[in-house]
Amino acid sequence: MAVFVRKHLKLLLESDRDALIHEQYTEFSKQGWFLYFWKEARDQTAFIGKSPAILAFFNELFEVPKEWDPADKDCQLEDQGPSYGYKPKATPVKTLEYKQGKTWDNVDDQILYNLLFACLQAGFEKIKVVPNGNELGELAADSPLAFARHTLILDRDNEYTLGWRGDSRDIGQIGAAGGFISKAESETKGQGEAESYAERIQTRKPWHPFSKKENRTDYYFRKMQQDNCLHTVVSVTLDFVTASTFPKLEDMLGALFGGHAINSGDEINGLSDMLRNKLCRVVIDGKTTYRYADRQQLYLVVLFGKFFDTQKRQSGNPFPEAAVKQIPVKNILGSLSFVRVFDGLHESEGFTAFWDQAKTVEPTLDRVTAFAGDKTIAETLLVKLKQEFTKITSSMPFHARWTGSGGQKIGVALNVSQVTKHDGTRLL
Numbered sequence: 455m456a457v458f459v460r461k462h463l464k465l466l467l468e469s470d471r472d473a474l475i476h477e478q479y480t481e482f483s484k485q486g487w488f489l490y491f492w493k494e495a496r497d498q499t500a501f502i503g504k505s506p507a508i509l510a511f512f513n514e515l516f517e518v519p520k521e522w523d524p525a526d527k528d529c530q531l532e533d534q535g536p537s538y539g540y541k542p543k544a545t546p547v548k549t550l551e552y553k554q555g556k557t558w559d560n561v562d563d564q565i566l567y568n569l570l571f572a573c574l575q576a577g578f579e580k581i582k583v584v585p586n587g588n589e590l591g592e593l594a595a596d597s598p599l600a601f602a603r604h605t606l607i608l609d610r611d612n613e614y615t616l617g618w619r620g621d622s623r624d625i626g627q628i629g630a631a632g633g634f635i636s637k638a639e640s641e642t643k644g645q646g647e648a649e650s651y652a653e654r655i656q657t658r659k660p661w662h663p664f665s666k667k668e669n670r671t672d673y674y675f676r677k678m679q680q681d682n683c684l685h686t687v688v689s690v691t692l693d694f695v696t697a698s699t700f701p702k703l704e705d706m707l708g709a710l711f712g713g714h715a716i717n718s719g720d721e722i723n724g725l726s727d728m729l730r731n732k733l734c735r736v737v738i739d740g741k742t743t744y745r746y747a748d749r750q751q752l753y754l755v756v757l758f759g760k761f762f763d764t765q766k767r768q769s770g771n772p773f774p775e776a777a778v779k780q781i782p783v784k785n786i787l788g789s790l791s792f793v794r795v796f797d798g799l800h801e802s803e804g805f806t807a808f809w810d811q812a813k814t815v816e817p818t819l820d821r822v823t824a825f826a827g828d829k830t831i832a833e834t835l836l837v838k839l840k841q842e843f844t845k846i847t848s849s850m851p852f853h854a855r856w857t858g859s860g861g862q863k864i865g866v867a868l869n870v871s872q873v874t875k876h877d878g879t880r881l882l
Contacts, residue, residue: 456518456525458509464537465522465547466512467496471715473549474516475558478712482655484558484566485713487662491570494577494678504572511569515561516550566661574663574674578683581673581762583779616842617690617776618697618752625753625786625815634755634781637685638670657685673762673777680768687777689764690757694846695854695861697752698792702856703801707746716799725799734881736795737872746799747873749810749881751791754817754839755781756825784825787839788817790846793882795870804855806868808882809847816843 458466471489479485495501501508521530522538530544540546619634628634631642631651640651657664664670664685674683682689691697707716710732722730722744734747762777791813797803817839823832851867873882 456523458512458516458518460505460509461533461536461538462512462518462522463502463505463508464534464539465531466508467501469547469550471713473547475713476549476552477558479558481709484561484656484661487570487656488558488566490684491573491577491663494676495573496577498576498677501572501576504576507568507572510565511561512550514565515552515556515558517553519547519550521547561661563659563661567663567665570661571663571669574669577677579675579677579767581675581767583672615692615757616839617692617755617757618694619688619690619755619781620697620700620750620752622751625789628753628786629783632780633783633786634688634753634778636670636687636779638664639686639779655685673779675764675767681775682764682777687762687779688781689775689777690755690781691775693860694752694790695852695863697861698750698794698807698854699801699805699856699861701750703746703796703799703805706748707799710746718800720799722798732876734795734876735872735874736870739869740871745795745797745873747793747795747875747881749791749793749813751789751810751813753789754787754842756785756787757781787821787825788843789815790843792850793873795868795873795882797868801856804853804864806851806853806870808870809850810882811847814843814847816840 475485475489477485495504520526520528521544523529524531524533524538530541531538532541621628621634623631627644630644631640635642637655638652638657641653643650652658652664656662657670659665670686672686674686675681676683704716708714711729714729722733730744733744736743736745736747738745757776757778764775764777791810793808793810794805795808796805817836819829819832819836822836822839823829826832826835851870852863853865853867854861854863856862870882872880874880
């Protein structure tokens, strides 16, 4: 029986998601976690050096395609030195078949761990936390972040930096969890809950790299995406428009459509009825159509003290982002809720953001006083915070899109009068 060998690496690293996963999956399933790590690592030169872990995993779960077996006289490969490639007229393999009796559910824990850990090492830059900052020397109480120029200097001893952090939970749930804590370290169990959030998303399973404390307590920077790891840090940005573009449309559609790939030319009207009916019914200019829409909320938080300057580590299109390990509840001063209605299936088409006043929680004097520890300072800070809220809400609805270096307002807002989810829930 043929086995995957080092010369197959080029082909394995070029295999797309649909070739590797044949069933629907969720974000925090084995398949979902595999894709999170895999897409960061597979284009990194250093990943080739992890070939033992890569090949062991593929030999555990997949059959070598007939077209990839050089011992077969009809092999569709040609030797290109260190790795095999497709013959010029050969059709690339569309599916890697699972071995008989093997599934993602019963893949060996240690073999999967070794692969995901190899991805973590190759696709992520680890910035180690040390007592007075981190090994790069980029944590400082007065960090000169480009995005942090919007500061409130309330007295000669204190400097407060405002930022925005998205989360679907309400303030009570966040309080019960101990504030904003990285997903991989969210170990608090709510009342009546059998598992912590970290357990629910499977980061304590033996096959997961973050099951080991030494793999989750530091900062990780994603090399391919050029941003923070989604699970080991809490990302914060000052610019509301940039923050409003997250979660990104491509990630939301991936989860909603169960892994169905969206191609560059796809349009909503070209989707199958099954997929289109998962979108929202939206009334635009008096006409009912289908759009992806969601309700999001951004918490206004205060960064006080130390954080990692993500922007310094970016190249090409840096955007305003910082990373912290946690934000205590007292540093969360309010939340602004809004509904996003996307124009189509692609980030470049943009979305319109509508203010959801009923679900917005503005800062109060009590909450700000709890943060500042002084009512006089809190009264001064509250005025600034109210101004920040008013500046944003008065600009809504606005039309914006993700650009690769941040959010950008473009074009004209959609004239939307109603948004209804497929289950009948009204968003707007």
